[in-house]
Amino acid sequence: MNSKNKDCNTINVPKTLRPWRIYYLLLLIYALMVAMGYYFPYLQGNEHADVLSRVMAIFMAGTGLIIIVIVVAKQGYYLKITNYELVYKHLFSPAKELTYSEIHGISIVKKHGQGIDSKVPMMILVLEVSIRNTVEIDISKLSKKVQSNLINFLAMKAPNASMNYLANEIKDGYFKTYEKEMTKELIVIALGAAALIIFKFFLRGHF
Numbered sequence: 001m002n003s004k005n006k007d008c009n010t011i012n013v014p015k016t017l018r019p020w021r022i023y024y025l026l027l028l029i030y031a032l033m034v035a036m037g038y039y040f041p042y043l044q045g046n047e048h049a050d051v052l053s054r055v056m057a058i059f060m061a062g063t064g065l066i067i068i069v070i071v072v073a074k075q076g077y078y079l080k081i082t083n084y085e086l087v088y089k090h091l092f093s094p095a096k097e098l099t100y101s102e103i104h105g106i107s108i109v110k111k112h113g114q115g116i117d118s119k120v121p122m123m124i125l126v127l128e129v130s131i132r133n134t135v136e137i138d139i140s141k142l143s144k145k146v147q148s149n150l151i152n153f154l155a156m157k158a159p160n161a162s163m164n165y166l167a168n169e170i171k172d173g174y175f176k177t178y179e180k181e182m183t184k185e186l187i188v189i190a191l192g193a194a195a196l197i198i199f200k201f202f203l204r205g206h207f
Helices: 003-008 020-043 049-075 144-157 165-171 176-206
Strands: 015-017 077-081 085-090 096-099 105-112 121-130 133-138
Touching: 020 049, 077 133, 077 144, 105 144, 105 165, 105 176, 121 144, 121 176, 144 165, 165 176
Parallel strands: none
Antiparallel strands: 015 077, 077 085, 085 096, 105 121, 121 133
8 A cells, every 4th residue: 555545544533524625715705805896996096986995895895795604504514523423514404423333335426516506516425324314425625635534534434334436446545537527527517518608609690
């Protein structure tokens, strides 16, 4: 086993995982929105720039807060890992507690979100508790190292759980198969969007 895989075998518990990447991105977007609102009147050379800059900054700050609340409401969660159980808590949902002995299957699947996320494939960790009971966790916002560490730890704590081929590969720090499938899907989405644009352009030209 190479050094990369050895790194993937280690995880310190208790540990709480959160989608920090999207939180940092939201803060960056928020700061840019406020700055854009404040400086835009000056860039336009408006004679009332002093007043307008404050109004625009307040408006953009309010709009940014609404966006943050919506995104965090949809994608905010924490995943607490201990030596005895796993606790998954979405922002507006009750916490789900699983002991590792309850986990019968560990899978990685691609799934599309809803609304604005409907075209973006996500990496979903599916934990099978029973035939009709599964826990789905979006881990696409976590780093590759954290994804691999998490699956490796779960496989170690639930040694009798079955795993699909993607979970097995990512457990060992191998992402090429998953990335290849994601790339194919994104190309199909891009081609479909391009075809739709061309079709609309064609219709406008003939009607």
